[in-house]
Every structure is written in C-alpha cells, then in structure tokens.
Amino acid sequence: MSAENSRKGTPPYISPITFRNLLTELQRNMPDRIDRSYLNNMHSGSTSTQVMSAIRYMNLVDVYDKPTHHLKLLVAAASPEEKVKRLRDIAQVSYAFLLNNPAIDVQAATYAQLEEFFTDFCGVEGDVRRKCIKFFTSLAVDAGISLSPHVAKKIRMARGSGVSKPSLKKVNSKTIKLMEIPQQMASVPQYDLFLDKLLGKFPDMDVTWTNEMKQLWLESFNQFMMKAYESYPQGKKIDHPGQNQ
Numbered sequence: 001m002s003a004e005n006s007r008k009g010t011p012p013y014i015s016p017i018t019f020r021n022l023l024t025e026l027q028r029n030m031p032d033r034i035d036r037s038y039l040n041n042m043h044s045g046s047t048s049t050q051v052m053s054a055i056r057y058m059n060l061v062d063v064y065d066k067p068t069h070h071l072k073l074l075v076a077a078a079s080p081e082e083k084v085k086r087l088r089d090i091a092q093v094s095y096a097f098l099l100n101n102p103a104i105d106v107q108a109a110t111y112a113q114l115e116e117f118f119t120d121f122c123g124v125e126g127d128v129r130r131k132c133i134k135f136f137t138s139l140a141v142d143a144g145i146s147l148s149p150h151v152a153k154k155i156r157m158a159r160g161s162g163v164s165k166p167s168l169k170k171v172n173s174k175t176i177k178l179m180e181i182p183q184q185m186a187s188v189p190q191y192d193l194f195l196d197k198l199l200g201k202f203p204d205m206d207v208t209w210t211n212e213m214k215q216l217w218l219e220s221f222n223q224f225m226m227k228a229y230e231s232y233p234q235g236k237k238i239d240h241p242g243q244n245q
Contacts, residue, residue: 011095011122012054013131014047016138022051026067026075033065054135058094087143095136097121099145107146111154 012019021042031038034055039048055061060071067075070090077083092099098106098117106114111133118129137155140147 009057010053010124010128011118011132012050012057012135012139013124013128014050014054014135016135018043018047018051019054019135019139022055023075026071030067030072030075034061034067035065058090060090084142084144087139088145091136091139091143091145095139098136105148106140106151107148108150109148110150114151 025042026034034052036045036048036052039051042048043051052065055071056065058070059068060074062068070086074083074086074090077086098104098114098121101117104113104117114133114136115129118124118132122132124132134155137147137151
C-alpha cells in the first residue's frame, strides 16, 4: 500500500490565503513532518485542524503526515510557470470528480452545478460547501485552469458583497450623552451659525428607532462632527439634532 492517502474526505475549505501562506512558510523551512505542533505556531487549533485536513485531501502529506513528492515539487518550483504546472497537477488529482468528469464542463458550468457536484460527491452543504467551492475556484485560478464565466461572475459578486458591517451593541437610553469636542476658536457665535446650518442637514433621531439604530446614529454623528468641526471651541457641548425626541 502506498504511503500516500488513498481515501478522500471533505475537500479543503480553508481560506485560500491560509494555503498560500503555508506554502510560503514551507519554502523557508520544510519540516520533516507537518503536524499540529508545527501548524499551531501559525494558526489557532481549529484552523490547524482544517489545514491538516486540506493537505491530506490534496495528497501533500502521506499517512504519516510527511511531505509527499507533490508538495516538495510545488515548494521547490523555481519559476511561476513551474508552480502553475505543479498546482494544476495537484488540482487534477484532488478534484477529479469535477475536472475529469464528462458529466460537467467547468468551463461552462453554472455555480449551482458546482454546488450539486460538491454535495453529491463530497456530502457537503451550506457554509462548508461555499468555502469548499471558494477554495477550489481560487486553486483553479492559481493553477491556470479555466472556469466558467458564470462561476467567475458569482465569485466576484460574493467578494463585492463581503463588506463587513460594524457591530452594533445594545445601548440603554440613559447612556446616550452629549458629545464634547475639545477645540478652540476665536469667533464662537459665527461658527455656531455655520454649525447650525450643517446640522440641519443631519437626520433627526426617531423615537421609534431601536436602541441599535440609535447607537449607530450616534456613532455616525460623532464621526461626522469630529471630521467637520476640528476647530470647534474647547469644552463646547454640541446638541445632537433630535436628541430630545
């Protein structure tokens, strides 16, 4: 029996960046064995487990977790062209159920078809399936494997909508305070007039809003004031528009 893995499990669902960073580290110093003690120096325990699963799935380590010739050739690639070739070889074997399957053409397939194949052949669904497809498409791009424009468009849309939203903490109405900006200015009355005009453009706080919405409004107001009124007099309190609602 070969020392390399003969059984397949769940396809990699680690971040593509995590995989690229691992290859960079291995180029610096290849250990005799890639195990949890090695990976824990770079990742948390759960991520290390996922990385181990990924490199086993791709036959980059054998049943003893020692680097296989596939990994050694990839890490030792002397040129970008050679690296692409090594990645393509790894992808062709690891994702044979997709790339060598006459039932699907990855250059014309829809994203839904990929989802079906990952579910049918690998038994993954939901967020894990999404991450599996994300890793596969990233590896395919790095390996110079052409993908369907339908899939590429879906991936681009997913990246574009992945803007993180600020977390909203619950706020008690008693904690809502007036903002005080420490600044100095010679002509306070004239600046107050200018301030009033700008504040008139800011939406009033609505008493029907939830505490989360009120907190977001306050944070936005504070950021607006800090940027727009850097010269406001020190110790001068600014009334929030609609604060008494």
